[in-house]
Amino acid sequence: MSKLNVAVLFGGVSNEHEISLRSAANIIRFMPKDKYNIIPIGITKKGRWLFYPGDVSEIENGNWETNSDCTPAVIIPDPMYRGILKYNDGKFSIEKIDVVYPAVHGKNCEDGILQGVLEMSGIPYVGSSALASATCMDKVLTHLVLEREGIRMAKFCTLLRDDLDRLDSFCEEVEEKLGFPVCVKPACSGSSVGVNKASNAEELKSAVKTAFSHDDKALVEEYIVGRELEVAVMGNSPSDTFTTSVGEILSANEMYDYEAKYVNTESASAIPDDIHENGVSKEIKETALKAYKALGCKGLSRIDFFAAKNGVYLNEINTLPGFTNISMYPKLMDDAGIPASELIDRLIKLCLELHGEI
Numbered sequence: 001m002s003k004l005n006v007a008v009l010f011g012g013v014s015n016e017h018e019i020s021l022r023s024a025a026n027i028i029r030f031m032p033k034d035k036y037n038i039i040p041i042g043i044t045k046k047g048r049w050l051f052y053p054g055d056v057s058e059i060e061n062g063n064w065e066t067n068s069d070c071t072p073a074v075i076i077p078d079p080m081y082r083g084i085l086k087y088n089d090g091k092f093s094i095e096k097i098d099v100v101y102p103a104v105h106g107k108n109c110e111d112g113i114l115q116g117v118l119e120m121s122g123i124p125y126v127g128s129s130a131l132a133s134a135t136c137m138d139k140v141l142t143h144l145v146l147e148r149e150g151i152r153m154a155k156f157c158t159l160l161r162d163d164l165d166r167l168d169s170f171c172e173e174v175e176e177k178l179g180f181p182v183c184v185k186p187a188c189s190g191s192s193v194g195v196n197k198a199s200n201a202e203e204l205k206s207a208v209k210t211a212f213s214h215d216d217k218a219l220v221e222e223y224i225v226g227r228e229l230e231v232a233v234m235g236n237s238p239s240d241t242f243t244t245s246v247g248e249i250l251s252a253n254e255m256y257d258y259e260a261k262y263v264n265t266e267s268a269s270a271i272p273d274d275i276h277e278n279g280v281s282k283e284i285k286e287t288a289l290k291a292y293k294a295l296g297c298k299g300l301s302r303i304d305f306f307a308a309k310n311g312v313y314l315n316e317i318n319t320l321p322g323f324t325n326i327s328m329y330p331k332l333m334d335d336a337g338i339p340a341s342e343l344i345d346r347l348i349k350l351c352l353e354l355h356g357e358i
Contacts, residue, residue: 004098006036006348007075007084007123009114010059011043014106015193015214018062023323024103025060026330030340031101036348039097040064041073041084043104049074051086075100079122098357099348100125102320107215110320111137111188124355126347128319132296136317139219140187142295146314149294151287153314154221154306158187159208161216167208171201174220181223184208186215197223224315226308229275231288232321232332233301234346236354238293243285244332248272269328271335275307283312291317299350302329 008031010024011017028038040052044065051073058064072087076094083096100123102114110127112134118125127133135141140158147153155178159170174182181199184207194214198204204220211218228249235241248270275281288303291314302321306313321329323340333343352358 003035003037004348005039005096006031006099006101007039007041007097009041009043009100009102009104011045011065012104012106012109012114013043013045013047014104014109015189016106016109017045019322019324020104020106020109021059021062021064022325023105023327025056026323026325026340027101027103027344028056028059031344032341035345036099039084039095042070048072051084075117075121075123077117077120079120082122097123099123099351101344101348102127103323105320105322106193107137107188110318124351124357126351127299128295128297128301132298133319135295136297136301136319138188138217139185139316140217142317143219145295146291149290151291151294151314152311154183154224156219156221158220159218161212161218164212167205170208171204174204175201178220178222180204183221183223184211185219185221186211187217187219188215224306224308224313226306226313227275228315229280229284229305229307230328230332231284231303231305232329232336233288233292233297233303234299234333234350235292236298236350238289241289241292243288244336245271246275246281246284247328247332247335248275249328269326269331271332280307280312287312287314298354299347300329302332 008024008028010020012020031038042050042052042064050070052064053069054067073084076083076085081094083094086093086095100118102125104110110133112130115130115133119130143153143156157174157177181197184196184198186194194211196207196210198207208218230247232244284305292301297319302318304315306315323330330340
């Protein structure tokens with residue numbers, strides 16, 4: 001059987017650009033080379049698409065785009081070609097692509113925009129549809145869908161950038177509905193970028209403005225004190241979708257923000273045994289599967305929870321979870337007996353099955 005051409009997309013016009021580079025490097029390293037021809041395509045912070053033929057280590061350290069052998073290469077939206085258009089030495093050429101693996105994170109990458117382009121192209125791609133990706137990326141929409149399904153989440157308020165002139169009255173609304181402290185987030189961002197805790201109205205105003213530096217919508221949630229727990233989910237249909245054991249984030253900071261995730265080396269993760277004793281693990285797994293189905297997720301997701309004294313809260317869903325050395329999704333799958341190479345192979349097969357290719 002001939003190898004399949006897999007385009008691995010990385011980078012992107014996103015505040016999670018660097019995290020994508022680290023995820024992509026690991027995905028390329030672990031992708032079974034006996035089954036797949038890997039075609040790395042990087043997207044710069046300015047939005048240029050480049051075929052990158054160099055060493056994977058240069059992706060990880062960010063030097064890939066200075067490689068003199070990089071050439072322009074873009075996905076062709078016309079489904080007749082199902083490939084990429086390359087430009088090299090003054091000539092255009094088309095290379096067929098069997099699968100796209102979007103090793104990308106954040107806005108313009110996992111929020112349905114890129115997925116929409118891929119759906120137009122007719123090329124199968126790993127992960128959820130444009131609609132499901134957009135819904136999960138927008139934390140306000142996630143709240144609205146899941147709370148309608150009876151899934152417990154933190155109480156919340158939201159403010160649009162266009163309504164910034166009513167910030168004072170919004171702060172009063174937050175204090176009345178949620179009380180302090182609160183957690184403030186950009187509605188459409190990941191990796192805890194722009195997330196802050198606010199303990200009073202002045203801190204809330206500052207945190208909302210920080211959120212607006214990343215998105216046009218700010219989400220303010222009641223501050224949940226509890227253990228931060230996560231499960232990895234994989235599958236396309238209810239009959240074949242499963243969750244891993246529950247993992248726990250042990251943040252070095254009060255909040256598991258960007259600094260705690262990717263800078264502070266004292267943050268850690270574990271797969272605890274004690275949560276099985278009180279039914280928390282069972283509740284989290286059942287809730288994760290219910291949320292995965294309700295939002296129309298396919299292929300993979302990581303679903304995050306808080307286990308507080310008064311119960312379990314679903315925090316958010318990540319449809320293209322990180323694949324870095326510290327990322328929980330591959331760690332949890334490895335604990336479930338699915339090492340990285342097998343995991344990537346399974347995700348590609350799920351993608352092909354979903355698109356009727358096998």
